[in-house]
Amino acid sequence: MNDKVFTKPIKKQFEFDEEVAAVFDDMLERSVPFYKESQKITEFFTHKNLSENGLVYDLGCSTASLLLNIHRKLEVNAELIGLDNSEAMLAQAERKCEAFGVDIEVKNADILTYEYKEADVFISNYTLQFIRPLVREELVKKISAALKKEGVFIFSEKVISHSPKLNKDLIECYYDFKKTQGYSEYEIMQKREALENVLVPYSEDENIKMALNSGFSHCEVLFRWANFATFIAVK
Ligand SMILES: C[S@@+](CC[C@H](N)C(=O)[O-])C[C@H]1O[C@@H](n2cnc3c(N)ncnc32)[C@H](O)[C@@H]1O
Numbered sequence: 171m172n173d174k175v176f177t178k179p180i181k182k183q184f185e186f187d188e189e190v191a192a193v194f195d196d197m198l199e200r201s202v203p204f205y206k207e208s209q210k211i212t213e214f215f216t217h218k219n220l221s222e223n224g225l226v227y228d229l230g231c232s233t234a235s236l237l238l239n240i241h242r243k244l245e246v247n248a249e250l251i252g253l254d255n256s257e258a259m260l261a262q263a264e265r266k267c268e269a270f271g272v273d274i275e276v277k278n279a280d281i282l283t284y285e286y287k288e289a290d291v292f293i294s295n296y297t298l299q300f301i302r303p304l305v306r307e308e309l310v311k312k313i314s315a316a317l318k319k320e321g322v323f324i325f326s327e328k329v330i331s332h333s334p335k336l337n338k339d340l341i342e343c344y345y346d347f348k349k350t351q352g353y354s355e356y357e358i359m360q361k362r363e364a365l366e367n368v369l370v371p372y373s374e375d376e377n378i379k380m381a382l383n384s385g386f387s388h389c390e391v392l393f394r395w396a397n398f399a400t401f402i403a404v405k
Pocket residue numbers: 186198229230231232233235236253254255256259279280281282294295296297300301
């Protein structure tokens with residue numbers, strides 16, 4: 171289904187509710203520059219770091235698109251667990267897993283309080299930015315603590331620049347991208363307002379510092395387009 175969520179006047183802040191979940195795959199493909207590429211690179215580094223009988227968590231798995239792709243190319247026996255706290259997203263995820271006849275566990279859970287088992291890989295694409303800054307680093311510490319030695323955390327985020335001029339231009343560049351994806355100026359501005367104080371992005375440096383502060387020995391960018399980046403952190 172096509173994303174038309176912001177064609178009408180908004181009445182509330184952005185939420186991962188039924189209206190958003192119903193069009194979410196289209197929304198992401200049209201709102202995240204090189205979304206498919208960032209998925210592919212996430213899949214590649216997941217497979218590289220997954221051992222026999224290993225475990226992968228996808229935090230904020232939404233409709234399970236990424237886990238389904240990972241499952242398709244699995245070469246080892248592994249457990250895939252997706253966590254999300256939106257019932258509407260999980261309903262879409264379950265529908266897709268069932269349609270593909272795939273055994274992926276998707277659970278309704280708060281990623282901040284969930285008790286993680288030891289895992290090879292953690293993924294969290296475009297989700298940390300929705301976690302309150304006050305507790306974001308705590309979550310990354312929890313992830314690092316649950317990873318095996320040399321395990322990896324792959325995460326993607328919208329990023330800001332601390333150079334005011336560059337930041338303004340990055341935002342303009344991104345809005346140009348959204349226009350090429352068929353979003354009107356009105357939809358872009360409505361969504362911008364709805365995301366205010368809900369999506370709180372860090373800079374590339376702040377994300378790397380957060381990972382290094384949280385028990386990771388190394389963190390770098392795997393892919394970046396203007397204000398969107400995919401990171402890998404190694405325990
Ligand atoms: C932008 S979406 C993630 C997109 C998805 N990872 C992808 O690449 O297609 C963010 C997701 O995180 C979920 N989420 C936000 N806060 C959460 C929390 N505290 N616990 C669990 N899920 C959360 C939302 O419900 C939403 O589905």
